[in-house]
Amino acid sequence: MTARSTPPVRIADEVSGWYRSSARDLPWRRDEFHDRYGAWGTLVSEFMLQQTPVARVIPHLAAWLERWPDPAAMATASPADVVQQWANLGYPRRALWLHRAAIEITERHRGDVPRDVDALLALSGIGDYTARAVATFSFGDRHPVVDTNTRRVIARAVEGRSQPGAASRRDLLAMAELLPESAAESAVFNAAMMELGAVVCTARSPRCDRCPIQGTCAWVAAGRPDTGDARPRQARYEGSDRQARGAVLKALRDAAPDGVALDAVIHDWVDAPQRDRAIHSLIGDGLAEASDGMLRLPR
Numbered sequence: 273m274t275a276r277s278t279p280p281v282r283i284a285d286e287v288s289g290w291y292r293s294s295a296r297d298l299p300w301r302r303d304e305f306h307d308r309y310g311a312w313g314t315l316v317s318e319f320m321l322q323q324t325p326v327a328r329v330i331p332h333l334a335a336w337l338e339r340w341p342d343p344a345a346m347a348t349a350s351p352a353d354v355v356q357q358w359a360n361l362g363y364p365r366r367a368l369w370l371h372r373a374a375i376e377i378t379e380r381h382r383g384d385v386p387r388d389v390d391a392l393l394a395l396s397g398i399g400d401y402t403a404r405a406v407a408t409f410s411f412g413d414r415h416p417v418v419d420t421n422t423r424r425v426i427a428r429a430v431e432g433r434s435q436p437g438a439a440s441r442r443d444l445l446a447m448a449e450l451l452p453e454s455a456a457e458s459a460v461f462n463a464a465m466m467e468l469g470a471v472v473c474t475a476r477s478p479r480c481d482r483c484p485i486q487g488t489c490a491w492v493a494a495g496r497p498d499t500g501d502a503r504p505r506q507a508r509y510e511g512s513d514r515q516a517r518g519a520v521l522k523a524l525r526d527a528a529p530d531g532v533a534l535d536a537v538i539h540d541w542v543d544a545p546q547r548d549r550a551i552h553s554l555i556g557d558g559l560a561e562a563s564d565g566m567l568r569l570p571r
Contacts, residue, residue: 283429283485284452284461290484291464296471299330300409301463311385311410312342318402319370324361326470332361344383346374352569355559356525364521365557368570369397387411400444408462414455416447417462421469426450428473432490435475435501516541516550524560524569531568 299305300317309316316336320329336357340346346354351368358367373395377385385406386392392403404415420436426446427436436443447465451458472479480486480496491497509515519538524531534551541547551567554560561570 282488283450284457286484287464287468288452288457288460291460291467295463295467296326298326299333306410309337309341311387311406313337314406314410315373315385315398315402316370318405319366319397320361322366322402323363328361332359340374342383343374343377343385346371347378350571351558352528352571355521355569356528359525360518360522362518364559366397368558372396373398385410387413389415400441404444405462408459412455412459414451414458415462416444416451417466418443418447419466419469421467421473422447422462422465423469424475425465425469425473428478428491429485429489432494432497433499434491434497435499437502511543513546513549513553516543516546517554520547520550520554520567521559524567528569531566534562534565534567537567 295301300314305313317329317333320333320336339357340349349371351371354367354371355364358364361367376395377383381391386395387407387410389403389407392398392406393400401417401419404417407413408415408417420439423436423439423443426443427433430446430450447462450461450465452461468483472483480489480492483489483492486492507514516538519541523537537551538547551560551562555562558570560567562568
């Protein structure tokens with residue numbers, strides 16, 4: 273790792289200052305959102321935002337929280353309800369994990385989302401990022417919060433690399449070294465680093481002329497070299513098994529609660545073996561169930 277080109281406090285001051293004047297107005301950043309939904313709202317938004325664009329999440333988040341404004345309300349729902357409500361957000365196993373987490377919060381924590389990171393990590397579907405995001409943005413605790421955007425900003429501004437390496441525990445340590453001492457300021461800085469990576473220090477076309485730390489960025493100082501990208505590539509969606517799974521789930525949502533005859537599920541899919549794989553994998557993931565020749569959302 274190369275030496276930092278600017279002291280951590282200066283990075284925080286400049287990035288946080290830029291964020292305060294330039295951040296997008298998103299629902300989960302508003303005081304009224306936190307007043308109404310508390311940590312549960314943050315938890316739901318973080319589940320939905322994983323690998324899903326913000327614009328797609330916003331309407332789904334509003335509908336979800338209107339229907340299930342707290343964990344206890346969602347704990348009474350059926351798996352079919354949550355898969356149906358998830359609609360086309362993608363990666364629908366997140367809906368089942370969120371449902372299980374709501375049940376666990378209700379049973380273990382009397383319906384209150386826990387503050388402790390280890391307690392959050394013990395809930396279904398919650399990893400390092402989500403646990404620390406909830407503890408930081410809902411409860412105001414001081415933790416490093418690292419997503420893909422944050423990792424990219426650190427790789428460029430601090431390490432002089434065009435892209436970050438594979439995600440690892442080292443990312444938390446790298447961000448922790450940059451955090452301000454104040455818990456309140458560290459929360460702002462965490463959000464600011466994610467925002468900077470999302471709208472300025474983007475993966476393919478970084479807008480360096482708009483970056484608040486352009487003058488001290490190690491990558492810019494080195495001439496913006498292409499240092500390679502060793503991250504695993506996601507397979508193309510078109511024609512993939514993911515697309516087939518999405519088509520099967522849409523058919524089941526459209527037919528809910530009745531279900532569809534197994535031999536009629538996307539019967540015109542061009543790749544019959546892929547169709548069968550999609551059905552079997554959805555059953556294995558608990559996102560569908562088959563009985564009496566019918567395929568349905570999970571009951």
